[in-house]
Amino acid sequence: SNALNFSGGPGVLPESVLNEAQKAIHSVPEVGLSVLGISHRSDWFAAVVEEVERNIRQLLQLPDSHALLLLQGGATLQFSMVPMLLLRGSGKTAEYIHSGYWSRQSIPPAQLEGDVRVLWDGEASGFRRLPAASELNHSADAAYFHYISNETVEGIQFNEIPGREDVPRVCDMSSDFLSRPFDPDRFDLIYAHAQKNLGPAGVTIVIVRRSILDQVPDGIPALLDYRAHLKAHSIYNTPPVFAIYVVLLVTRWLIEDIGGLERMAAINQHKADALYAIIDSHSDFYRGWARSENRSLMNVTFELPSTDQEAAFLNQARTIGFSGLKGHRSLGGIRASIYNAMQLDAVESLCEFMEDFVTQAR
Numbered sequence: 001s002n003a004l005n006f007s008g009g010p011g012v013l014p015e016s017v018l019n020e021a022q023k024a025i026h027s028v029p030e031v032g033l034s035v036l037g038i039s040h041r042s043d044w045f046a047a048v049v050e051e052v053e054r055n056i057r058q059l060l061q062l063p064d065s066h067a068l069l070l071l072q073g074g075a076t077l078q079f080s081m082v083p084m085l086l087l088r089g090s091g092k093t094a095e096y097i098h099s100g101y102w103s104r105q106s107i108p109p110a111q112l113e114g115d116v117r118v119l120w121d122g123e124a125s126g127f128r129r130l131p132a133a134s135e136l137n138h139s140a141d142a143a144y145f146h147y148i149s150n151e152t153v154e155g156i157q158f159n160e161i162p163g164r165e166d167v168p169r170v171c172d173m174s175s176d177f178l179s180r181p182f183d184p185d186r187f188d189l190i191y192a193h194a195q196k197n198l199g200p201a202g203v204t205i206v207i208v209r210r211s212i213l214d215q216v217p218d219g220i221p222a223l224l225d226y227r228a229h230l231k232a233h234s235i236y237n238t239p240p241v242f243a244i245y246v247v248l249l250v251t252r253w254l255i256e257d258i259g260g261l262e263r264m265a266a267i268n269q270h271k272a273d274a275l276y277a278i279i280d281s282h283s284d285f286y287r288g289w290a291r292s293e294n295r296s297l298m299n300v301t302f303e304l305p306s307t308d309q310e311a312a313f314l315n316q317a318r319t320i321g322f323s324g325l326k327g328h329r330s331l332g333g334i335r336a337s338i339y340n341a342m343q344l345d346a347v348e349s350l351c352e353f354m355e356d357f358v359t360q361a362r
């Protein structure tokens, strides 16, 4: 069932949002037309984009120094757009952290645009931990510093913001954006695709410090240039109207039903604590992937003593109605993704199942 969907992404959305989206597919009340057939040039859609921006600004307390854009192409396109706009022709070096599967994908596109220095590489430690600040040898003249706040595949998450304050800080927050509060003013560029905590796939949020756009080189196609999207209020070409509408519903849910990011973070902590407690109380059976200081509150990853037991675990879980628990194809094991919309009682059901499974396996 939807309630027991622990998918790594696209992830579960709030039931109330699904209900409203369902109604809107038939007819948006204010318009009398299906959301799938409303012009992106309508006043209604301009207001949707405006409210999405207003809501995210409110949730993050985003200062006016930063612009908010709604783009397409997923987080993967940002792997290219970031170095195209901030590294190309700069004669500088971009600094990257290689902390897991997704940060590995982020580096080759940057190497196409200029010099890249991998500041820290987690491969030797099997991507089970993240670097401490003391392990990062930043230089003052880097074009920017890029990292991923939550490695979705491995389930490791930064608790502190790495980097130095005098180098532009760029962060892929795809899998933990709007799951906890943070100070946006410490970032020059943030991007996050929607399909974890925000809505359906198809829209990617970009938050950019306006002042860094002055250095964008010439010769960038408009669709790949933040400035074109900024000027067009995120309606440069036809945007994914439906996906953006659902993001609007999710931001309303965060503000009205949850009560903001402090509250959301407390709920997320609670859910993650419950799962990690089960893992720790049976540590001879459930072996948590991440070192405990770096455990993700969004993706709880663990292994069982054998792949046969993992297969049995997944099979039994499926018969009860759990889905999405299979680890990423690159890593194996089990991954329970517990994004914002995952309810505490569903996490508690999973904890019960894990207790039962370990008892039965012994």
Ligand code: PMP
Pocket: 009, 073, 074, 075, 076, 077, 102, 148, 150, 151, 152, 153, 172, 173, 174, 175, 193
């Ligand atoms: N970054 C992170 C942290 C991700 O989790 C993912 C996909 N799950 C991506 C980038 C790639 O995103 P997309 O498929 O939207 O391009």
